[in-house]
Each structure stands twice: as structure tokens, then as C-alpha cells.
Amino acid sequence: MQDQLYIYNTLSRSKEKFEPIVKGMVGLYVCGPTVYSDVHLGNCRTFISFDLIYRYLVHLGFKVRYVRNITDAGHLEGDRDEGDDKFAKKAKLEQLEPMEIVQKYTVGFHDVMKDFNSLPPSIEPTATGHICEQVEMIKQIIEKGYAYVTDGTVYFDVEKYNKEFSYGQLTNRKLEELLEGTRELSGQDEKHGRLDFALWIKAKPETLMKWPSPWGWGFPGWHIECSAMSSKYLGETFDIHGGGMDLQATHHTNEIAQSQACNHKAPVNYWMHTNMLTVNGVRMSKSAGNGFLPGELFTGDHPLLEKGYSPMSVRFFMMQTHYRSTLDFSNEALQASEKGYARLMNSIKTLDTLKTSSSTTSDIKQLQQKCYEAMNDDFNAPILVANLFEGARIINSVNDGKESITQEDLALLKKIMHDFVFDVLGLKPEMSNTGHDKTLNGVMEVILQIRNEAKAKKDFATSDKLRDELAKNKITIKDTKEGVNWSIEQ
Numbered sequence: 001m002q003d004q005l006y007i008y009n010t011l012s013r014s015k016e017k018f019e020p021i022v023k024g025m026v027g028l029y030v031c032g033p034t035v036y037s038d039v040h041l042g043n044c045r046t047f048i049s050f051d052l053i054y055r056y057l058v059h060l061g062f063k064v065r066y067v068r069n070i071t072d073a074g075h076l077e078g079d080r081d082e083g084d085d086k087f088a089k090k091a092k093l094e095q096l097e098p099m100e101i102v103q104k105y106t107v108g109f110h111d112v113m114k115d116f117n118s119l120p121p122s123i124e125p126t127a128t129g130h131i132c133e134q135v136e137m138i139k140q141i142i143e144k145g146y147a148y149v150t151d152g153t154v155y156f157d158v159e160k161y162n163k164e165f166s167y168g169q170l171t172n173r174k175l176e177e178l179l180e181g182t183r184e185l186s187g188q189d190e191k192h193g194r195l196d197f198a199l200w201i202k203a204k205p206e207t208l209m210k211w212p213s214p215w216g217w218g219f220p221g222w223h224i225e226c227s228a229m230s231s232k233y234l235g236e237t238f239d240i241h242g243g244g245m246d247l248q249a250t251h252h253t254n255e256i257a258q259s260q261a262c263n264h265k266a267p268v269n270y271w272m273h274t275n276m277l278t279v280n281g282v283r284m285s286k287s288a289g290n291g292f293l294p295g296e297l298f299t300g301d302h303p304l305l306e307k308g309y310s311p312m313s314v315r316f317f318m319m320q321t322h323y324r325s326t327l328d329f330s331n332e333a334l335q336a337s338e339k340g341y342a343r344l345m346n347s348i349k350t351l352d353t354l355k356t357s358s359s360t361t362s363d364i365k366q367l368q369q370k371c372y373e374a375m376n377d378d379f380n381a382p383i384l385v386a387n388l389f390e391g392a393r394i395i396n397s398v399n400d401g402k403e404s405i406t407q408e409d410l411a412l413l414k415k416i417m418h419d420f421v422f423d424v425l426g427l428k429p430e431m432s433n434t435g436h437d438k439t440l441n442g443v444m445e446v447i448l449q450i451r452n453e454a455k456a457k458k459d460f461a462t463s464d465k466l467r468d469e470l471a472k473n474k475i476t477i478k479d480t481k482e483g484v485n486w487s488i489e490q
Contacts, residue, residue, distance in 0.1 A: 001372055002060050007240070008324060008378045010248065010271040011170060015378055018270065020239050026057050026064045027238035029230040029268075031247055032124070034071040035105040036086040038293050039112055041329075042284065046244045046274045048315060048426075049323035051118040053242070053272070056375050056424050067233045068121040072102040073128045073209050074201070074220045085219075088208045098209050102128075112294045115311040117426050123233050127225040131211050134220045134228040137262055138199045138213075146261035150190040152202030152216040156257060158195040165260050167195070170253050170271060197254055199224050223254035231259060231267070241268040248273050278328045279304060306331045309338065312430050316341040319381040319425050340389070345429050346487045347392035348417050350399050353485075357404040362394045364409040368416050375424065384420060391417055448477070448484050 005018040020026050030050045033039050047068070057064050073087065091098040113120075127134075138154055141147045146161050147154055158167055162175045178195060198221040203210035210217045230238065236259070243252065252271065259267035276283060279290040292302040300308030309317075317337035321327045367390060374383035391413060397403040405413065421427050447466060454462040467477050470486075478485045 001376065002062065004372070004376045005060065006376060006378055007270050007272065009269075010273050011268075013172065016270070020062070021235075021237065021269065024061070024063060026062045026240065027234035028054065028057070028064055028066045028240045028242070029226070029234055029238065030066070030068045030121075030241075031226055031243035031251065032068040032070050033105075033109050034086060035102050035109060036090045037105060038295070039105075039109045040291065041294060041297065042244060042246075042277050044112065044116065044294055045277055045318060045327055046242075047113060048116055048118060048318055049274045050242050050272075051116075051426055052319070052323075052381060052424065053240075053379050054119060054121075055426055056379060059419065059424055065123070065234065066121040067123045067125065067230065069226060069229050070102075070106060070124060070126045071222070071225060072099075072106070072126050074222050074225060085207070085209060091208065099128075115294065115298070116315050117312070117428050119426070125229045125233065127220065127229075128209075130225070130229050130232065131220065133232050134224050135200075135213050137224060137228045137231075137258070138220075140262045141199065141258060144261060144264075147199055148192065149215055152218060153190065153198055154200040154215055155191055155196045156199055156254070156261070157192060158197070158257065159193045161257050161261050165257070167253065167257055170256060171249050197221060197223065199258070223251055224258055226251070227255050227258040227262070227267070230255075231263070236263040237265055237267055237269065239268075240270045240272060242272040242274070245273040245275055272323075274323045275326050278326055280330050281328060284329070304331075306335075309334050310430055312427055313338045313341050316344075316385075316425070316427060319427075320385055322378075322380060322382055324378070340385075341427070342488065344388060344392055344421060344427070347395040348421060348429075349487075350395050350485070351410075351414050351417065354395065354398050354405065354410055356407045356410050358406065360405045360409040361403040362397075362405070362409075364394075364405075364412045364416070367391055367394070368412065371416060371420050375420075381425065384425070388417065388420055388425075444475075444486055448486065451477075452484070 002024070003017075006015045007018045008014070009016045028050075030047070032047075033043055050068075054064060054066050074085075085098075087098040087101055090101050094101065096104075110120075138147065141156065142149070142154065145157075147156050149155075159175065161167060167175055168178055175195075200213060200215055200220055201218050202215070203217045203219060207217075207219070210219050230241065241252070241255075248271075256267060278284060279288075282288055282290055284291050290304060292304065294311075294314075296302040297305065297314060298308050298311060300306070313334065314337075317334055318327060320337060320340075367387060370387045370390075371384055374380045374387060377383070394403060394405075394413065395417075398405050447470070451463050451466045454460075454466070470477060474488060476487050478487075
């Protein structure tokens with residue numbers, strides 16, 4: 001299956017057959033969070049998308065080195081080369097050391113990723129832990145003539161770089177177009193060109209986070225961090241680089257320029273970008289007042305939310321939209337996903353109770369093939385989910401006696417559902433193995449026993465009342481040939 005995987009490459013603007021640099025191995029780098037505040041849902045969507053991608057690559061048998069950095073320095077407000085440092089500003093606001101801010105929000109980020117059942121990366125380097133590597137890379141860029149020093153700040157010379165390479169290659173834009181979209185320097189005379197960006201920024205006397213360098217005390221520019229860390233752990237050219245589409249035009253464009261200027265080779269073979277989030281069709285943002293944090297989504301503590309939604313329901317909701325498509329949040333869509341997730345989990349529970357026969361009425365091997373075809377087509381999770389619902393239909397149909405399945409095909413169906421629902425989509429049963437879950441099971445056993453006794457005595461009024469009252473509390477009872485099943489509607 002490894003040789004059938006196709007990935008949409010932002011660089012070529014087309015789907016390409018995936019051919020790793022080293023057979024059987026994948027180097028994957030994803031731009032991680034800037035930990036000066038709580039991680040927002042846009043970030044979560046990106047990280048959950050790449051968790052899916054990572055999981056599928058591993059499922060295919062690749063040995064994957066997944067590197068996702070933590071930006072804990074050098075990120076200025078507005079993503080510019082001047083202005084307040086995001087960490088220092090938050091530290092002053094909360095009267096803490098900048099690294100206390102970093103620690104607080106890094107822990108929070110990890111907690112949210114754990115809630116979403118995302119696997120940790122192989123390596124999670126921090127910008128502050130790789131200052132030496134960034135300084136060395138900047139020195140090489142200067143030596144090769146693509147950067148210059150102005151009063152302790154080092155700038156990348158975009159126009160000089162563009163004479164040999166294409167600065168706008170990732171966005172398919174020419175330098176002239178990019179220059180038209182920028183303002184005159186006016187007061188920024190230390191830069192040679194309007195598109196030049198800082199590799200190293202001179203510290204002001206009041207700067208809290210600063211390090212010594214050949215150019216004086218300062219701190220790294222935001223873009224150089226990822227170039228230095230990705231090349232250190234994955235090499236000068238590696239397989240896949242990912243991030244949100246908002247990073248494409250500036251951050252990733254500058255990453256390519258820095259790495260290519262330093263090593264004279266393309267740093268990445270496949271660039272992948274996730275799309276944005278909207279809420280009821282409007283782009284999610286603080287200014288629009290429609291942005292909510294993962295914690296608010298889980299509790300429902302936000303004016304736009306009718307209720308709280310569980311982490312697995314939200315993850316499943318995200319899987320129903322392709323990572324390159326806009327994801328629109330609405331209460332209706334989230335509630336539909338709750339029901340879909342519950343239906344999928346209930347069907348997997350039912351798998352263990354199915355009776356086998358000498359023949360199969362559904363093509364289980366074809367179902368497996370369709371699941372792989374979906375994921376091999378640029379990780380098309382929505383199509384995979386549709387195929388898994390077909391699997392759920394087969395399970396329920398066999399359970400109801402409408403279809404039959406052999407022991408061999410049942411084993412394959414179990415493998416398909418477990419491989420793709422749990423290992424690839426990264427879903428898990430909620431409340432699994434908890435005391436609350438065991439208590440509920442015990443209570444339901446008692447209720448079902450009372451109902452069975454009532455039916456045996458032909459006391460159908462009591463039997464029906466128990467069923468109807470449970471239904472009001474979203475617990476469905478279903479009588480089958482093998483006995484009584486119950487499930488919780490999400």
C-alpha cells in the first residue's frame with residue numbers, strides 16, 4: 001500500500017505519488033504552537049489533521065520521525081520584525097517570568113492534545129533550546145551573501161536571493177507582485193528591500209528574552225527557528241513539511257528561502273497545508289467574536305454553543321471534512337457528529353456479539369480496499385468515514401439477521417473497523433473502563449432484568465414504561481433474537 005499513496009503538494013499545486021527520500025522511512029515536520037496563550041481551535045484542527053496523517057503513515061508500515069516544534073521565543077506581535085515580543089508582553093501582563101508563560105501554555109497545549117487523543121511527536125524541539133543552531137545557520141547565510149547586518153540586526157536579502165531562486169515559489173507569485181503588496185520602507189531604512197525579513201533581532205535594553213551572538217545581544221527571528229530545527233532532526237532535505245495555510249505566504253515562504261540560501265537545495269519535497277475554520281459560515285477570529293477555545297467547546301460555556309461537545313465527538317466532526325477544505329462549526333453539525341460517532345462506536349461494540357454462518361452477503365474485502373483507496377487519495381478522511389458507516393450498516397444488518405457473514409469475513413471486518421476507527425482516525429470509546437461506565441452497566445443490567453421479569457409476567461405496561469423512560473434519557477433498548485441490547489444516544 002505504501003507505493004499507492006498520493007499527497008497534494010502545495011509547491012506543485014497537484015497530487016503527487018509519495019516517494020520518500022529513504023525507502024520505508026518518512027521525515028515529517030509540522031510547525032507547532034506559539035505558547036504565549038491557550039491553543040485555539042484553528043491550531044487544533046491542524047495538529048489533529050497531521051495526527052491523522054502521522055497515524056496513517058505508521059499504519060502503512062513507514063518508520064516516521066515526526067517533529068513538531070514549540071515556539072517559545074522570537075515571535076513578535078503581528079508576525080513582523082518590530083513590535084512587542086508576545087511572550088514578554090504576556091509575562092508583564094500576568095507578572096510572571098516569560099518562561100513561566102511558556103511552561104503554563106505548553107502544559108495546557110499538551111493537555112488539549114491528550115483530550116483529542118493525538119499522539120505525541122517523535123521529537124518536540126523548542127526554539128530556546130536551539131539558539132546555537134540558529135546562530136550557526138545565520139552565519140552561513142551571511143557567508144553565502146544572502147544576508148546583511150545592520151546595527152546588530154541581521155536581515156535576509158530577498159531580492160538578492162530571488163536572482164538565483166524563486167522567492168514566491170510556494171504561493172506561485174512573482175517578486176514584482178509581492179513588492180506591489182508592500183508599503184514603502186518609511187523609517188525602516190536599515191532594510192535594503194521592503195520584503196527583507198529579520199534572521200536575528202537586536203535586543204533593546206528592556207528586552208527580557210535575549211542571547212549573545214556574533215552581532216550582539218538579541219533573539220532569533222521567528223522563521224529561522226523552524227529552518228534550523230527541521231534541518232537538525234530531518235536533514236537538509238526531508239519528505240513532508242506541514243502547517244496551517246496561514247503560514248504559507250510568509251513563514252513557510254521564508255523558511256524555504258533561508259534553507260535554500262544556506263544549503264543550495266530545496267528543503268522539502270512535499271508541502272502540506274490545512275484550511276481555515278469558520279463558524280456558521282464566518283471565519284473564526286477574535287475580532288468577529290466567534291472564536292472559542294477547546295475547553296469552551298467541551299463545556300459549552302460560550303454564547304454561540306447550545307451545549308458542550310465531547311473531545312471524541314469534536315475529533316470525529318473534524319474527520320468528516322477533508323484537511324484542505326474549510327471546516328465550518330455549527331451546533332447542528334456538531335450534534336450530527338455526536339450521533340454519528342455514537343453509531344460507529346455502538347456498531348463496534350456489536351461486532352463481538354455477531355453470529356457467523358457458512359456464507360457472506362457483503363463484500364468485506366472490497367470494503368477494506370475502499371478504505372485504503374480513500375486514505376491513499378491525499379488522506380481523504382470523509383470518504384473513509386463514509387466507508388466505515390457502510391461497515392456499521394453491515395454489522396447492524398448481520399446483527400438483525402438480514403445479512404450473513406462467515407467467521408473469516410467477520411475477523412476481517414473487525415480488523416477493518418479497529419484499524420481505521422481507532423488506529424487511523426484516532427477515535428476511542430469515551431468513558432471506557434471508568435468507574436462511572438461500570439456503574440452504568442450494572443444499573444442497566446438491573447433495569448433490563450426487571451423489564452424481562454415484567455414481560456415474562458405479561459406486564460407489558462411496566463415493560464413499555466421502562467423502555468420509554470429510558471428513551472427520554474437517551475438510552476435506547478433494542479430487542480433482538482440473541483437478547484436485549486442497549487445504547488446511549490449522543
